[in-house]
Amino acid sequence: MKKPKIEKSVWMPLAFLIYSGTIYAYWLPRSTASPLKIAVTVGVNILIIVALWWLYRKKEKMEAARKKDMRERKTGE
Numbered sequence: 001m002k003k004p005k006i007e008k009s010v011w012m013p014l015a016f017l018i019y020s021g022t023i024y025a026y027w028l029p030r031s032t033a034s035p036l037k038i039a040v041t042v043g044v045n046i047l048i049i050v051a052l053w054w055l056y057r058k059k060e061k062m063e064a065a066r067k068k069d070m071r072e073r074k075t076g077e
Helices: 008-030 035-076
Strands: none
Touching: 008 035
């Protein structure tokens, strides 16, 4: 039985989230930055993660549509 493939739109943002969470957990307690600057940094990081998820999801949907179109063309010939 073949294992289901984990989509890139899932593992890539999750890996970035784990990485950035680890970095923030290490550096934020040692930081001398203002709370506003920290909040903005975390907010931008969250926006980047959401953008990664959205873009990879869009790319996967386009790829699936392309494969479906190619299958239809092969069976239509």
